[in-house]
Amino acid sequence: MGVLEQLAATIEARKGADPETSWTAKLLSKGPEKAAEKFGEEAVEAIIAAAKNDRENLTYEAADVLYHLLVMLAARDVKLADVLAELERREGTSGIAEKAAR
Numbered sequence: 001m002g003v004l005e006q007l008a009a010t011i012e013a014r015k016g017a018d019p020e021t022s023w024t025a026k027l028l029s030k031g032p033e034k035a036a037e038k039f040g041e042e043a044v045e046a047i048i049a050a051a052k053n054d055r056e057n058l059t060y061e062a063a064d065v066l067y068h069l070l071v072m073l074a075a076r077d078v079k080l081a082d083v084l085a086e087l088e089r090r091e092g093t094s095g096i097a098e099k100a101a102r
């Protein structure tokens with residue numbers, strides 16, 4: 001199991017855990033809208049690091065983005081496996097070709 005799959009499984013297991021001891025449970029208890037808002041905040045922080053060419057911070061913020069993306073997906077019961085399957089389906093199709101075919 002890859003690190004993303006492992007993290008997604010941990011996040012899934014935190015559903016219904018004690019918000020006092022689990023950050024994930026605390027975030028999930030606030031609802032899907034809050035999880036989405038938090039993902040947006042972390043994405044903006046990553047954007048700022050990228051724009052500043054702060055590679056060290058971008059690495060850190062990208063990890064925050066991935067964690068909060070997984071929490072947002074879990075909050076809406078979207079499986080990481082389905083997201084990965086969608087990426088797999090797109091494999092080998094250039095974005096240029098895909099856009100031209102629309």
Ligand SMILES: N=c1c2ncn([C@@H]3O[C@H](COP(=O)(O)OP(=O)(O)OP(=O)(O)O)[C@@H](O)[C@H]3O)c2ncn1[C@@H]1O[C@H](COP(=O)(O)O)[C@@H](O)[C@H]1O
Pocket residue numbers: 007010014021022023024025063064067
């Ligand atoms: N990968 C992460 C992870 N990345 C970031 N975070 C937390 O996400 C929070 C990010 O919040 P912010 O940076 O916005 O800090 P904040 O204090 O909330 O700031 P404000 O919103 O108040 O401005 C921090 O508390 C981080 O610790 C994470 N918390 C948990 N995980 C993973 O999730 C697992 C389960 O964690 P728990 O649910 O806490 O057991 C852990 O073992 C980790 O593998």
